[in-house]
Amino acid sequence: MRANILALIGKVVVIVFIIAASIFTLSPILLAVLNSLKTNGEIYTNILSLPEKIQWNNYIDVFQKTNYLRSLLNTFLLVLMSVSGIVFAASLAGYKLARTKTKLSGLFFGLFVMSMLIPFHSIMIGLVRVTHDLHVQGSLWGLAIVYVGIGSPMAIFLYHGFTKNIPKEIEEAALIDGCNEFQLYYKVVFPILRPITATIVILNALWIWNDFLLPLLMISDKNRYTLLLSTKMLFGQYTSDWSQILAILIMALLPIVIVYIFLQKHIVKGISDGAIK
Template sequence: MNKKAKTPVTAGNILLFVVTIVIAIIFVFPIFFNIMSAFKSNPEIMKDAIAFPKGFYVESFKYLVTKTDYPKAMLNSAILTLGSIAAMIVIIPMAAYAIERNNKKWTNAVFVFFLFGMMVPFQVYMIPLFKELNIMGLFGNLVGPIMIYIAGSVGFGVLLYTSFLKGVPREIEESAEIDGCTRIGIFWRIVFPLLGPVTASMVVLQGLGIWNDFLMPMLVLPSGQTKTMIVELFYYVGEFSSRWDMIFAGTTMSLVPVLIAFLSLQKYFVKGVSSGAIKG
Protein backbone atom coordinates (compact mmCIF):
# COMPACT_ATOMS: atom_id res chain seq x y z
CA MET A 1 0.00 0.00 0.00
CA ASN A 2 1.50 3.28 -1.15
CA LYS A 3 1.72 6.05 1.34
CA LYS A 4 1.98 9.70 0.43
CA ALA A 5 5.39 11.14 1.12
CA LYS A 6 5.33 13.59 3.96
CA THR A 7 6.62 17.08 3.32
CA PRO A 8 9.82 17.52 5.32
CA VAL A 9 9.66 20.12 8.07
CA THR A 10 12.39 22.61 7.41
CA ALA A 11 13.37 25.93 8.93
CA GLY A 12 12.17 27.68 5.78
CA ASN A 13 8.70 26.07 6.01
CA ILE A 14 8.41 27.01 9.66
CA LEU A 15 9.44 30.60 8.94
CA LEU A 16 6.93 30.82 6.06
CA PHE A 17 4.17 29.46 8.32
CA VAL A 18 4.99 31.96 11.07
CA VAL A 19 5.04 34.88 8.62
CA THR A 20 1.68 33.76 7.19
CA ILE A 21 0.13 33.62 10.67
CA VAL A 22 1.48 37.08 11.55
CA ILE A 23 0.14 38.59 8.32
CA ALA A 24 -3.24 36.92 8.87
CA ILE A 25 -3.45 38.35 12.40
CA ILE A 26 -2.54 41.83 11.12
CA PHE A 27 -5.36 41.71 8.57
CA VAL A 28 -7.97 40.04 10.80
CA PHE A 29 -7.42 42.05 13.99
CA PRO A 30 -9.01 45.33 12.75
CA ILE A 31 -12.14 43.40 11.73
CA PHE A 32 -12.23 41.57 15.05
CA PHE A 33 -11.70 44.83 16.95
CA ASN A 34 -14.48 46.53 14.98
CA ILE A 35 -17.02 43.76 15.59
CA MET A 36 -16.09 43.49 19.25
CA SER A 37 -16.44 47.26 19.76
CA ALA A 38 -19.81 47.30 17.98
CA PHE A 39 -21.35 45.52 20.98
CA LYS A 40 -20.02 48.03 23.52
CA SER A 41 -21.52 51.32 24.64
CA ASN A 42 -19.71 54.57 23.92
CA PRO A 43 -18.58 55.10 27.56
CA GLU A 44 -17.33 51.52 27.63
CA ILE A 45 -15.31 52.08 24.45
CA MET A 46 -13.86 55.32 25.76
CA LYS A 47 -12.92 53.69 29.08
CA ASP A 48 -11.04 50.73 27.60
CA ALA A 49 -11.07 50.37 23.83
CA ILE A 50 -9.35 46.97 23.63
CA ALA A 51 -11.31 45.28 26.45
CA PHE A 52 -13.93 42.66 25.64
CA PRO A 53 -17.55 43.83 25.95
CA LYS A 54 -19.12 43.19 29.34
CA GLY A 55 -22.46 42.37 27.76
CA PHE A 56 -24.29 42.09 24.45
CA TYR A 57 -24.99 45.79 23.85
CA VAL A 58 -27.21 46.23 20.75
CA GLU A 59 -28.72 49.67 21.37
CA SER A 60 -26.36 51.23 18.82
CA PHE A 61 -27.74 48.97 16.09
CA LYS A 62 -31.33 49.74 17.10
CA TYR A 63 -30.68 53.48 17.13
CA LEU A 64 -29.02 53.43 13.70
CA VAL A 65 -31.85 51.45 12.15
CA THR A 66 -34.79 53.29 13.72
CA LYS A 67 -33.62 56.83 14.55
CA THR A 68 -31.18 57.78 11.78
CA ASP A 69 -30.90 57.86 8.00
CA TYR A 70 -28.33 55.07 8.01
CA PRO A 71 -30.64 52.46 6.37
CA LYS A 72 -31.32 54.95 3.55
CA ALA A 73 -27.58 55.62 3.29
CA MET A 74 -26.91 51.87 2.98
CA LEU A 75 -29.55 51.70 0.26
CA ASN A 76 -27.84 54.57 -1.58
CA SER A 77 -24.51 52.75 -1.32
CA ALA A 78 -26.15 49.59 -2.66
CA ILE A 79 -27.66 51.50 -5.59
CA LEU A 80 -24.30 53.06 -6.40
CA THR A 81 -22.48 49.73 -6.18
CA LEU A 82 -24.99 47.55 -8.02
CA GLY A 83 -25.76 50.17 -10.66
CA SER A 84 -22.10 50.80 -11.38
CA ILE A 85 -21.18 47.10 -11.45
CA ALA A 86 -24.10 46.24 -13.76
CA ALA A 87 -23.05 48.93 -16.24
CA MET A 88 -19.40 47.86 -16.03
CA ILE A 89 -20.27 44.23 -16.82
CA VAL A 90 -22.25 45.34 -19.88
CA ILE A 91 -19.78 47.89 -21.28
CA ILE A 92 -16.23 46.85 -20.34
CA PRO A 93 -16.21 43.21 -21.59
CA MET A 94 -17.45 44.36 -25.02
CA ALA A 95 -14.73 47.01 -25.19
CA ALA A 96 -12.07 44.47 -24.21
CA TYR A 97 -13.41 41.96 -26.74
CA ALA A 98 -13.27 44.51 -29.56
CA ILE A 99 -9.70 45.48 -28.64
CA GLU A 100 -8.46 41.91 -28.28
CA ARG A 101 -10.09 40.48 -31.40
CA ASN A 102 -9.31 43.47 -33.65
CA ASN A 103 -5.56 43.74 -33.32
CA LYS A 104 -5.16 46.97 -35.27
CA LYS A 105 -3.28 50.18 -34.71
CA TRP A 106 -6.33 52.19 -33.70
CA THR A 107 -7.56 49.54 -31.24
CA ASN A 108 -4.08 49.34 -29.70
CA ALA A 109 -4.10 53.14 -29.41
CA VAL A 110 -7.46 53.00 -27.62
CA PHE A 111 -6.08 50.31 -25.29
CA VAL A 112 -3.06 52.48 -24.42
CA PHE A 113 -5.41 55.43 -23.87
CA PHE A 114 -7.45 53.37 -21.41
CA LEU A 115 -4.30 52.28 -19.57
CA PHE A 116 -3.10 55.86 -19.39
CA GLY A 117 -6.25 56.73 -17.48
CA MET A 118 -5.12 54.37 -14.71
CA MET A 119 -2.02 56.49 -14.15
CA VAL A 120 -3.87 59.75 -13.46
CA PRO A 121 -4.92 60.13 -9.80
CA PHE A 122 -8.53 61.07 -9.10
CA GLN A 123 -7.41 64.14 -7.12
CA VAL A 124 -5.83 65.63 -10.27
CA TYR A 125 -9.05 65.94 -12.25
CA MET A 126 -11.74 65.94 -9.57
CA ILE A 127 -12.39 69.73 -9.57
CA PRO A 128 -12.90 70.00 -13.37
CA LEU A 129 -14.95 66.81 -13.18
CA PHE A 130 -17.29 68.26 -10.56
CA LYS A 131 -17.74 71.40 -12.64
CA GLU A 132 -18.62 69.25 -15.63
CA LEU A 133 -21.16 67.30 -13.57
CA ASN A 134 -22.70 70.58 -12.44
CA ILE A 135 -23.02 71.76 -16.05
CA MET A 136 -24.65 68.45 -17.04
CA GLY A 137 -27.08 68.63 -14.13
CA LEU A 138 -25.68 65.47 -12.52
CA PHE A 139 -24.17 67.06 -9.41
CA GLY A 140 -25.98 66.05 -6.23
CA ASN A 141 -27.63 62.82 -7.42
CA LEU A 142 -26.57 59.20 -7.74
CA VAL A 143 -26.27 59.22 -11.53
CA GLY A 144 -23.12 61.36 -11.43
CA PRO A 145 -21.10 59.02 -9.16
CA ILE A 146 -22.22 55.98 -11.17
CA MET A 147 -20.89 57.55 -14.38
CA ILE A 148 -17.60 58.43 -12.65
CA TYR A 149 -17.18 54.91 -11.30
CA ILE A 150 -17.82 53.39 -14.73
CA ALA A 151 -15.35 55.70 -16.45
CA GLY A 152 -12.74 55.17 -13.73
CA SER A 153 -12.92 51.37 -14.00
CA VAL A 154 -12.52 51.11 -17.78
CA GLY A 155 -8.71 51.01 -17.76
CA PHE A 156 -8.35 48.27 -15.17
CA GLY A 157 -11.35 46.34 -16.49
CA VAL A 158 -10.15 46.31 -20.09
CA LEU A 159 -6.70 45.19 -18.96
CA LEU A 160 -8.22 42.36 -16.90
CA TYR A 161 -10.60 41.16 -19.61
CA THR A 162 -8.12 41.36 -22.50
CA SER A 163 -5.63 39.28 -20.50
CA PHE A 164 -8.28 36.61 -19.94
CA LEU A 165 -9.60 36.73 -23.53
CA LYS A 166 -6.18 35.68 -24.84
CA GLY A 167 -6.91 32.20 -23.48
CA VAL A 168 -10.33 31.89 -25.14
CA PRO A 169 -9.89 29.93 -28.41
CA ARG A 170 -11.02 31.72 -31.54
CA GLU A 171 -12.16 28.44 -33.12
CA ILE A 172 -15.31 28.49 -30.99
CA GLU A 173 -16.26 31.89 -32.36
CA GLU A 174 -15.46 30.87 -35.93
CA SER A 175 -17.74 27.84 -35.65
CA ALA A 176 -20.59 30.01 -34.38
CA GLU A 177 -19.99 32.52 -37.18
CA ILE A 178 -20.25 29.76 -39.77
CA ASP A 179 -23.61 28.79 -38.24
CA GLY A 180 -24.82 32.34 -38.90
CA CYS A 181 -24.45 33.89 -35.45
CA THR A 182 -23.85 37.63 -35.40
CA ARG A 183 -20.84 39.23 -33.72
CA ILE A 184 -22.99 40.46 -30.82
CA GLY A 185 -24.57 37.02 -30.50
CA ILE A 186 -21.17 35.34 -30.50
CA PHE A 187 -19.98 37.54 -27.68
CA TRP A 188 -23.01 37.31 -25.38
CA ARG A 189 -23.96 33.67 -26.05
CA ILE A 190 -20.52 32.06 -26.36
CA VAL A 191 -17.67 34.27 -25.18
CA PHE A 192 -19.21 36.07 -22.21
CA PRO A 193 -20.25 32.87 -20.33
CA LEU A 194 -16.59 31.82 -20.47
CA LEU A 195 -15.61 35.07 -18.74
CA GLY A 196 -17.27 34.10 -15.45
CA PRO A 197 -14.07 34.00 -13.34
CA VAL A 198 -12.75 37.35 -14.55
CA THR A 199 -16.22 38.89 -14.19
CA ALA A 200 -16.32 37.70 -10.58
CA SER A 201 -12.91 39.31 -10.02
CA MET A 202 -14.22 42.53 -11.52
CA VAL A 203 -17.32 42.47 -9.32
CA VAL A 204 -15.36 41.87 -6.12
CA LEU A 205 -12.53 44.36 -6.73
CA GLN A 206 -14.64 47.21 -8.10
CA GLY A 207 -17.59 46.50 -5.81
CA LEU A 208 -15.46 46.72 -2.69
CA GLY A 209 -13.94 49.98 -3.86
CA ILE A 210 -17.31 51.58 -4.58
CA TRP A 211 -19.00 50.24 -1.43
CA ASN A 212 -16.24 51.61 0.81
CA ASP A 213 -15.53 54.83 -1.10
CA PHE A 214 -15.64 58.05 0.89
CA LEU A 215 -13.92 60.87 -0.99
CA MET A 216 -15.94 60.97 -4.19
CA PRO A 217 -19.45 60.62 -2.65
CA MET A 218 -18.48 63.16 0.00
CA LEU A 219 -17.62 65.73 -2.68
CA VAL A 220 -20.24 64.90 -5.33
CA LEU A 221 -23.23 64.44 -3.01
CA PRO A 222 -23.72 67.73 -1.08
CA SER A 223 -24.33 67.83 2.66
CA GLY A 224 -27.97 67.56 3.64
CA GLN A 225 -28.91 65.62 0.51
CA THR A 226 -28.38 62.04 -0.62
CA LYS A 227 -25.55 60.43 1.38
CA THR A 228 -23.81 57.08 1.23
CA MET A 229 -23.10 54.78 4.13
CA ILE A 230 -19.50 55.88 4.79
CA VAL A 231 -20.41 59.58 4.50
CA GLU A 232 -23.28 59.10 6.96
CA LEU A 233 -20.94 57.54 9.52
CA PHE A 234 -18.46 60.37 9.05
CA TYR A 235 -20.85 62.80 10.74
CA TYR A 236 -20.58 60.83 13.99
CA VAL A 237 -16.94 61.92 14.25
CA GLY A 238 -16.85 65.30 15.98
CA GLU A 239 -14.10 67.76 16.79
CA PHE A 240 -14.50 67.38 20.56
CA SER A 241 -16.48 64.14 20.89
CA SER A 242 -17.33 61.14 18.72
CA ARG A 243 -19.99 58.44 18.87
CA TRP A 244 -17.71 55.47 18.42
CA ASP A 245 -20.49 53.05 19.29
CA MET A 246 -22.47 54.25 16.25
CA ILE A 247 -19.41 54.17 14.02
CA PHE A 248 -18.45 50.61 14.96
CA ALA A 249 -22.05 49.40 14.74
CA GLY A 250 -22.46 50.99 11.31
CA THR A 251 -19.23 49.56 9.92
CA THR A 252 -20.14 46.13 11.29
CA MET A 253 -23.47 46.30 9.46
CA SER A 254 -21.63 47.30 6.29
CA LEU A 255 -19.39 44.23 6.54
CA VAL A 256 -22.25 41.77 6.16
CA PRO A 257 -23.02 42.35 2.44
CA VAL A 258 -19.30 42.44 1.64
CA LEU A 259 -18.62 39.10 3.34
CA ILE A 260 -21.63 37.47 1.67
CA ALA A 261 -20.56 38.69 -1.78
CA PHE A 262 -16.91 37.71 -1.31
CA LEU A 263 -17.65 34.24 0.08
CA SER A 264 -20.11 33.61 -2.77
CA LEU A 265 -17.60 34.63 -5.45
CA GLN A 266 -14.37 33.58 -3.74
CA LYS A 267 -13.72 30.54 -5.94
CA TYR A 268 -14.28 32.45 -9.17
CA PHE A 269 -12.38 35.50 -7.87
CA VAL A 270 -9.19 33.53 -7.18
CA LYS A 271 -9.47 31.70 -10.49
CA GLY A 272 -10.01 34.91 -12.43
CA VAL A 273 -7.08 36.76 -10.87
CA SER A 274 -4.66 33.83 -11.29
CA SER A 275 -5.78 33.13 -14.88
CA GLY A 276 -5.47 36.77 -15.84
CA ALA A 277 -1.99 36.95 -14.35
CA ILE A 278 -0.80 33.83 -16.20
CA LYS A 279 -2.36 34.72 -19.57
CA GLY A 280 -1.38 38.36 -19.42
Protein backbone atom coordinates in the same frame (compact mmCIF):
# COMPACT_ATOMS: atom_id res chain seq x y z
CA MET B 1 20.98 16.74 17.24
CA ARG B 2 21.93 20.40 17.23
CA ALA B 3 20.38 20.84 13.79
CA ASN B 4 17.17 19.34 15.15
CA ILE B 5 17.06 21.78 18.04
CA LEU B 6 17.70 24.72 15.72
CA ALA B 7 14.94 23.55 13.39
CA LEU B 8 12.58 23.26 16.33
CA ILE B 9 13.43 26.74 17.58
CA GLY B 10 12.93 28.07 14.08
CA LYS B 11 9.50 26.46 13.90
CA VAL B 12 8.46 27.91 17.27
CA VAL B 13 9.61 31.40 16.24
CA VAL B 14 7.61 31.17 13.02
CA ILE B 15 4.47 30.01 14.82
CA VAL B 16 4.75 32.69 17.51
CA PHE B 17 5.26 35.31 14.81
CA ILE B 18 2.28 34.22 12.76
CA ILE B 19 -0.01 34.07 15.78
CA ALA B 20 1.13 37.51 16.96
CA ALA B 21 0.50 38.85 13.46
CA SER B 22 -2.99 37.31 13.43
CA ILE B 23 -3.82 38.90 16.77
CA PHE B 24 -2.54 42.26 15.52
CA THR B 25 -4.68 41.90 12.38
CA LEU B 26 -7.92 40.93 14.07
CA SER B 27 -7.78 42.75 17.40
CA PRO B 28 -8.88 46.21 16.17
CA ILE B 29 -12.06 44.71 14.74
CA LEU B 30 -12.69 42.52 17.79
CA LEU B 31 -12.12 45.42 20.18
CA ALA B 32 -14.48 47.55 18.11
CA VAL B 33 -17.20 44.89 18.26
CA LEU B 34 -16.65 44.35 21.99
CA ASN B 35 -16.83 48.02 22.91
CA SER B 36 -19.76 48.73 20.62
CA LEU B 37 -21.78 46.61 23.06
CA LYS B 38 -20.78 48.57 26.18
CA THR B 39 -21.82 51.84 27.77
CA ASN B 40 -19.49 54.80 27.45
CA GLY B 41 -18.64 54.56 31.14
CA GLU B 42 -17.60 50.96 30.74
CA ILE B 43 -15.44 51.79 27.73
CA TYR B 44 -13.72 54.34 29.91
CA THR B 45 -13.04 52.04 32.85
CA ASN B 46 -12.58 48.66 31.26
CA ILE B 47 -11.79 48.62 27.58
CA LEU B 48 -10.57 45.04 27.29
CA SER B 49 -13.20 43.13 29.24
CA LEU B 50 -16.41 41.61 28.00
CA PRO B 51 -19.46 43.88 28.39
CA GLU B 52 -21.15 43.54 31.80
CA LYS B 53 -24.51 43.75 30.15
CA ILE B 54 -24.75 43.68 26.39
CA GLN B 55 -25.96 47.07 25.16
CA TRP B 56 -27.98 46.33 22.05
CA ASN B 57 -29.36 49.82 22.56
CA ASN B 58 -26.30 51.29 20.86
CA TYR B 59 -27.29 49.53 17.67
CA ILE B 60 -30.99 50.24 18.03
CA ASP B 61 -30.24 53.94 18.56
CA VAL B 62 -28.00 54.13 15.56
CA PHE B 63 -30.50 52.24 13.46
CA GLN B 64 -33.28 54.63 14.41
CA LYS B 65 -31.32 57.83 14.20
CA THR B 66 -29.64 57.15 10.92
CA ASN B 67 -30.63 56.25 7.45
CA TYR B 68 -28.75 52.97 7.59
CA LEU B 69 -31.03 50.95 5.33
CA ARG B 70 -31.30 53.80 2.89
CA SER B 71 -27.52 54.20 2.66
CA LEU B 72 -27.08 50.46 2.33
CA LEU B 73 -29.58 50.35 -0.51
CA ASN B 74 -27.93 53.37 -2.17
CA THR B 75 -24.52 51.75 -2.03
CA PHE B 76 -25.88 48.47 -3.32
CA LEU B 77 -27.66 50.15 -6.24
CA LEU B 78 -24.59 52.21 -7.04
CA VAL B 79 -22.36 49.13 -7.16
CA LEU B 80 -24.93 47.20 -9.20
CA MET B 81 -25.35 49.94 -11.82
CA SER B 82 -21.65 50.74 -12.05
CA VAL B 83 -20.44 47.16 -12.30
CA SER B 84 -23.06 46.15 -14.90
CA GLY B 85 -22.11 49.22 -16.88
CA ILE B 86 -18.43 48.39 -16.71
CA VAL B 87 -18.99 44.76 -17.71
CA PHE B 88 -21.21 45.78 -20.63
CA ALA B 89 -19.02 48.58 -22.01
CA ALA B 90 -15.66 46.94 -21.37
CA SER B 91 -16.50 43.45 -22.64
CA LEU B 92 -17.76 44.88 -25.93
CA ALA B 93 -14.67 47.03 -26.37
CA GLY B 94 -12.06 44.66 -24.96
CA TYR B 95 -13.24 41.74 -27.04
CA LYS B 96 -13.46 43.66 -30.31
CA LEU B 97 -10.12 45.41 -29.74
CA ALA B 98 -8.42 42.04 -29.35
CA ARG B 99 -10.05 40.71 -32.53
CA THR B 100 -9.40 43.72 -34.79
CA LYS B 101 -5.90 44.31 -36.09
CA THR B 102 -5.98 47.84 -37.49
CA LYS B 103 -4.22 51.10 -36.69
CA LEU B 104 -7.41 52.39 -35.14
CA SER B 105 -7.65 49.47 -32.71
CA GLY B 106 -4.04 50.02 -31.66
CA LEU B 107 -4.77 53.69 -31.04
CA PHE B 108 -7.87 52.97 -28.97
CA PHE B 109 -6.17 50.31 -26.92
CA GLY B 110 -3.18 52.57 -26.28
CA LEU B 111 -5.46 55.38 -25.11
CA PHE B 112 -7.32 53.13 -22.70
CA VAL B 113 -4.18 51.56 -21.25
CA MET B 114 -2.38 54.88 -20.90
CA SER B 115 -5.15 56.32 -18.77
CA MET B 116 -4.59 53.63 -16.14
CA LEU B 117 -1.52 55.64 -15.14
CA ILE B 118 -3.46 58.83 -14.41
CA PRO B 119 -4.05 59.21 -10.66
CA PHE B 120 -7.59 60.06 -9.66
CA HIS B 121 -6.48 63.24 -7.90
CA SER B 122 -5.23 64.59 -11.19
CA ILE B 123 -8.65 64.36 -12.83
CA MET B 124 -10.87 65.18 -9.87
CA ILE B 125 -11.08 68.93 -10.40
CA GLY B 126 -11.93 68.58 -14.08
CA LEU B 127 -14.35 65.81 -13.21
CA VAL B 128 -16.28 67.93 -10.73
CA ARG B 129 -16.59 70.60 -13.39
CA VAL B 130 -17.67 68.34 -16.25
CA THR B 131 -20.23 66.49 -14.12
CA HIS B 132 -21.58 69.83 -12.97
CA ASP B 133 -21.85 71.15 -16.52
CA LEU B 134 -23.54 67.96 -17.75
CA HIS B 135 -25.93 67.92 -14.76
CA VAL B 136 -24.98 64.40 -13.72
CA GLN B 137 -23.73 65.52 -10.31
CA GLY B 138 -25.73 64.60 -7.24
CA SER B 139 -27.48 61.47 -8.46
CA LEU B 140 -26.58 57.82 -8.05
CA TRP B 141 -26.94 56.99 -11.75
CA GLY B 142 -24.72 59.97 -12.55
CA LEU B 143 -22.10 58.66 -10.16
CA ALA B 144 -22.47 55.21 -11.72
CA ILE B 145 -21.72 56.39 -15.25
CA VAL B 146 -18.64 58.21 -13.96
CA TYR B 147 -17.50 54.92 -12.43
CA VAL B 148 -18.05 53.22 -15.79
CA GLY B 149 -15.81 55.80 -17.42
CA ILE B 150 -13.08 55.48 -14.83
CA GLY B 151 -13.33 51.70 -14.37
CA SER B 152 -13.59 50.63 -18.02
CA PRO B 153 -9.93 50.95 -19.09
CA MET B 154 -8.70 48.38 -16.57
CA ALA B 155 -11.60 46.04 -17.43
CA ILE B 156 -10.93 46.48 -21.16
CA PHE B 157 -7.32 45.56 -20.53
CA LEU B 158 -8.37 42.35 -18.76
CA TYR B 159 -11.00 41.41 -21.39
CA HIS B 160 -8.46 42.11 -24.13
CA GLY B 161 -5.88 39.82 -22.53
CA PHE B 162 -8.43 37.07 -21.99
CA THR B 163 -9.86 37.22 -25.51
CA LYS B 164 -6.41 36.88 -27.08
CA ASN B 165 -6.11 33.45 -25.49
CA ILE B 166 -9.38 31.99 -26.76
CA PRO B 167 -9.38 30.32 -30.18
CA LYS B 168 -11.08 32.18 -33.03
CA GLU B 169 -12.52 29.05 -34.64
CA ILE B 170 -15.71 29.07 -32.55
CA GLU B 171 -16.50 32.62 -33.65
CA GLU B 172 -15.72 31.84 -37.27
CA ALA B 173 -18.03 28.82 -37.16
CA ALA B 174 -20.81 30.94 -35.67
CA LEU B 175 -20.37 33.57 -38.39
CA ILE B 176 -20.60 30.90 -41.08
CA ASP B 177 -23.77 29.63 -39.43
CA GLY B 178 -25.27 33.06 -40.05
CA CYS B 179 -24.81 34.93 -36.77
CA ASN B 180 -24.39 38.69 -37.08
CA GLU B 181 -21.76 40.53 -35.07
CA PHE B 182 -24.04 41.32 -32.15
CA GLN B 183 -25.61 37.88 -31.88
CA LEU B 184 -22.08 36.50 -31.98
CA TYR B 185 -21.10 38.73 -29.09
CA TYR B 186 -23.89 38.02 -26.70
CA LYS B 187 -24.69 34.41 -27.63
CA VAL B 188 -21.20 33.04 -28.16
CA VAL B 189 -18.46 35.35 -26.91
CA PHE B 190 -19.91 36.75 -23.70
CA PRO B 191 -20.51 33.28 -22.18
CA ILE B 192 -16.91 32.32 -22.99
CA LEU B 193 -15.68 35.46 -21.22
CA ARG B 194 -17.40 34.41 -18.00
CA PRO B 195 -14.27 33.62 -15.91
CA ILE B 196 -12.72 37.02 -16.53
CA THR B 197 -16.11 38.68 -16.07
CA ALA B 198 -16.22 37.19 -12.56
CA THR B 199 -12.79 38.65 -11.80
CA ILE B 200 -13.85 42.05 -13.13
CA VAL B 201 -17.10 42.03 -11.15
CA ILE B 202 -15.23 41.24 -7.91
CA LEU B 203 -12.46 43.81 -8.40
CA ASN B 204 -14.81 46.62 -9.36
CA ALA B 205 -17.50 45.85 -6.80
CA LEU B 206 -14.92 45.98 -4.00
CA TRP B 207 -13.40 49.18 -5.33
CA ILE B 208 -16.69 51.03 -5.74
CA TRP B 209 -18.17 49.72 -2.48
CA ASN B 210 -15.16 51.06 -0.59
CA ASP B 211 -14.57 54.22 -2.61
CA PHE B 212 -14.98 57.37 -0.60
CA LEU B 213 -13.59 60.40 -2.38
CA LEU B 214 -15.68 60.34 -5.55
CA PRO B 215 -19.05 60.07 -3.74
CA LEU B 216 -17.83 62.78 -1.36
CA LEU B 217 -17.28 65.10 -4.32
CA MET B 218 -20.46 64.18 -6.19
CA ILE B 219 -23.21 63.57 -3.63
CA SER B 220 -24.52 66.21 -1.26
CA ASP B 221 -28.12 65.08 -0.72
CA LYS B 222 -28.37 63.04 2.51
CA ASN B 223 -30.94 60.73 0.96
CA ARG B 224 -28.43 59.66 -1.64
CA TYR B 225 -25.51 59.09 0.76
CA THR B 226 -23.53 55.90 0.43
CA LEU B 227 -22.67 53.89 3.54
CA LEU B 228 -19.26 55.51 3.82
CA LEU B 229 -20.62 59.03 3.44
CA SER B 230 -23.19 58.58 6.17
CA THR B 231 -20.60 56.86 8.37
CA LYS B 232 -18.28 59.82 7.96
CA MET B 233 -21.04 62.31 8.64
CA LEU B 234 -22.20 60.48 11.78
CA PHE B 235 -18.63 60.21 12.97
CA GLY B 236 -18.46 63.98 12.94
CA GLN B 237 -21.73 64.30 14.86
CA TYR B 238 -20.95 61.85 17.66
CA THR B 239 -17.54 63.17 18.66
CA SER B 240 -16.13 60.98 21.43
CA ASP B 241 -19.39 59.12 22.00
CA TRP B 242 -17.47 55.97 21.17
CA SER B 243 -20.12 53.38 22.00
CA GLN B 244 -22.37 54.85 19.31
CA ILE B 245 -19.57 55.48 16.85
CA LEU B 246 -18.32 51.92 17.13
CA ALA B 247 -21.84 50.62 16.56
CA ILE B 248 -22.01 52.74 13.40
CA LEU B 249 -18.64 51.45 12.22
CA ILE B 250 -19.58 47.83 12.81
CA MET B 251 -22.83 48.32 10.91
CA ALA B 252 -20.83 49.79 8.04
CA LEU B 253 -18.53 46.76 8.09
CA LEU B 254 -21.23 44.14 8.35
CA PRO B 255 -22.23 43.77 4.68
CA ILE B 256 -18.65 43.35 3.51
CA VAL B 257 -17.88 40.85 6.28
CA ILE B 258 -20.86 38.74 5.27
CA VAL B 259 -19.84 38.85 1.62
CA TYR B 260 -16.27 37.94 2.56
CA ILE B 261 -17.35 34.94 4.62
CA PHE B 262 -19.41 33.50 1.79
CA LEU B 263 -17.32 34.43 -1.24
CA GLN B 264 -13.84 34.32 0.27
CA LYS B 265 -12.40 31.85 -2.24
CA HIS B 266 -13.71 33.68 -5.28
CA ILE B 267 -12.56 37.04 -3.95
CA VAL B 268 -9.02 35.87 -3.29
CA LYS B 269 -8.88 34.25 -6.72
CA GLY B 270 -10.25 37.38 -8.38
CA ILE B 271 -7.68 39.57 -6.64
CA SER B 272 -4.71 37.45 -7.66
CA ASP B 273 -5.97 36.93 -11.24
CA GLY B 274 -6.55 40.65 -11.63
CA ALA B 275 -3.18 41.69 -10.28
CA ILE B 276 -1.02 39.24 -12.16
CA LYS B 277 -2.37 40.12 -15.60
